[in-house]
Amino acid sequence: MDEASLIQAAQRGDVAAFNELVLAYQNQVYNLAYRIMGDGDSAADATQEAFISAYRHLVHFRGGSFKAWLLRIVTNACYDELRRQKRHPASSLEALYVVDEAPDDPGLIAAPAENPETYAQRRELWRFIEAGLSTLPPDQRITLVLSDIEGLSYEEIAEITSANLGTVKSRLSRARAKLRDFLMAQGELLPAHYRLHGEGDGAAQQVVRK
Amino acid sequence: MRWLERRRREHDDELLSAYIDGQLLGRARQEFEARLAREPELRARLEATRRMLGLVRSLPPVPAPRNFLLDPAKYGRPAHVRQAARWYPTLRLATTLATALLILVFAADLILSQALTPTFRAAAPAAAPQVATAGQGARQKTDAVEATVPPTPAEFSAPAPTAHPMLAAQPTPPSGEADQLPSAAAGEQAPEGALAVTPAPATRLGPAAAGAATDGLETGQPPTPGPTEPAPTPTAEAPAATPMPAEVGQAPPQAPLPAPGEPSQESAPAYTPEGPPQAPLPSSLLRAIEIGLAVLVILLVGATILAWRAT
Numbered sequence: 001m002d003e004a005s006l007i008q009a010a011q012r013g014d015v016a017a018f019n020e021l022v023l024a025y026q027n028q029v030y031n032l033a034y035r036i037m038g039d040g041d042s043a044a045d046a047t048q049e050a051f052i053s054a055y056r057h058l059v060h061f062r063g064g065s066f067k068a069w070l071l072r073i074v075t076n077a078c079y080d081e082l083r084r085q086k087r088h089p090a091s092s093l094e095a096l097y098v099v100d101e102a103p104d105d106p107g108l109i110a111a112p113a114e115n116p117e118t119y120a121q122r123r124e125l126w127r128f129i130e131a132g133l134s135t136l137p138p139d140q141r142i143t144l145v146l147s148d149i150e151g152l153s154y155e156e157i158a159e160i161t162s163a164n165l166g167t168v169k170s171r172l173s174r175a176r177a178k179l180r181d182f183l184m185a186q187g188e189l190l191p192a193h194y195r196l197h198g199e200g201d202g203a204a205q206q207v208v209r210k
Numbered sequence: 211m212r213w214l215e216r217r218r219r220e221h222d223d224e225l226l227s228a229y230i231d232g233q234l235l236g237r238a239r240q241e242f243e244a245r246l247a248r249e250p251e252l253r254a255r256l257e258a259t260r261r262m263l264g265l266v267r268s269l270p271p272v273p274a275p276r277n278f279l280l281d282p283a284k285y286g287r288p289a290h291v292r293q294a295a296r297w298y299p300t301l302r303l304a305t306t307l308a309t310a311l312l313i314l315v316f317a318a319d320l321i322l323s324q325a326l327t328p329t330f331r332a333a334a335p336a337a338a339p340q341v342a343t344a345g346q347g348a349r350q351k352t353d354a355v356e357a358t359v360p361p362t363p364a365e366f367s368a369p370a371p372t373a374h375p376m377l378a379a380q381p382t383p384p385s386g387e388a389d390q391l392p393s394a395a396a397g398e399q400a401p402e403g404a405l406a407v408t409p410a411p412a413t414r415l416g417p418a419a420a421g422a423a424t425d426g427l428e429t430g431q432p433p434t435p436g437p438t439e440p441a442p443t444p445t446a447e448a449p450a451a452t453p454m455p456a457e458v459g460q461a462p463p464q465a466p467l468p469a470p471g472e473p474s475q476e477s478a479p480a481y482t483p484e485g486p487p488q489a490p491l492p493s494s495l496l497r498a499i500e501i502g503l504a505v506l507v508i509l510l511v512g513a514t515i516l517a518w519r520a521t
Contacts, residue, residue, distance in 0.1 A: 012295065012296060013286065013295060015280050015281075015282040015285050015286040016282065018280060019279045019280060019282075022277070022278055022279055022280065023277070023279070026274045026277065026278045027271065027273045027274050029274075029278075030272065030273070030274035030275070030278075031271050031272045031273070031274075034272045035269075035272075040275060043272075044274075044275060044276070044278075047274065047278055048278050051278050051280065052280065052285075055280055055285060059295070125265060126269055126270075129265055129266055129269060130269075144266075148263055148266050148267060149266060149267065149269060154231075154233075169224065169227070169228065169233070170224065172227055173220075173223045173224040173226070173227035173228070174220070174223070176223070176226075176227050176262065176263070177220075177223040177226075177227075177259070179262060179266070180255075180258055180259050180262040183262055183265070184258065
């Protein structure tokens, strides 16, 4: 059964058909939630909420890109979760700055066939990137994840985040600049071949790959 | 000064981001590339941003740690509920249309009734003399009636226009002279004075009037039961003179029809009620349509709510 037929069946209340869609998109949805939330538990909660919400509101889906519609829902679910964490900062600080070591740690899942030292360095780099992402304001983080990790266009991001194009561009440029500056500030902690070297008065730096 | 420097840096970052994404076109792109050629600091930031993006994009995808399937027992809906949900758009449309139609019919009814009202009023005085004329025959047949008076406007609000000719032939005394009523009735129904005589409907005559009625009877019959009892005899009103069809529903119970051959039949040719003017037919038809549509709208609204809850 193709996606359109599955959607129609799910709109009529066929849970089995909807579960087919869940299986098709759950990795993508969870990945987005994980990059936005920064930890596995919150991402799983947001993903589950997103699929439940999608099922309940599926009757309002009027065609177009189902993936974009789904990503919009999970983005909103993440917004809600982030707002909840903001109201309860004690429970969110840990999630913000402690890199998840759970089994869904991408480093563990994507264990490559490279030598252990290189692999450990790569994992260290990913942890810095994730830590840098978590320092961004939610709007900027979501925009950067949608653009530079999910690869969506400005227009798609504008639709998903309910913002205009100018706002999307502005958020994206600020997010990139902040993440770049964060990584440059952490440069000395990075493995040597990922280290950021200062140039001139320090305002201009570059990533030097050996 | 520092604020100006920070603002300039933010602007450069926006240009960098747009340049990386290929959003900087034409003259703006040429100008930015010229700046890159002569400003090593800007060029270094461009390279740092590009490499940062390369690192971000190198993040491995994170697969779902578990399946997020929904439990059919918890989220599934029975087939009939799903079927109801499918009908929701249709029911919603039908409800809207039926409601609009009801409003239209109601408006049409309102306009028609307002347009026809003068006709009724014009017809009412014409009907009154007719009743009076018909009443002459009745007076000739009964000695109980000493005098008749033309029907007052109060009588126009009374009973059914479809009354039996015998009833129509009776004079219609004013409510204040209700003593004429039983006599007329007696003359019509019981010429011998065997009193089937009853005063006019108690609802129209108060106790005092009822008493006056019994006092005024030349037949000397005992007074009729209390004013609260319904009168089985024909009422004294002139039904044909009733101009307002809306009042039809308020008509008191009609007297039993006399057997064929009774003297009262003689008055039938004298007065043939023509009924109210043609207005009641479309009016009552519209009223029936309104009631039908209202019932339909109520049913549709209920069904739509049920279907909406099933969605």
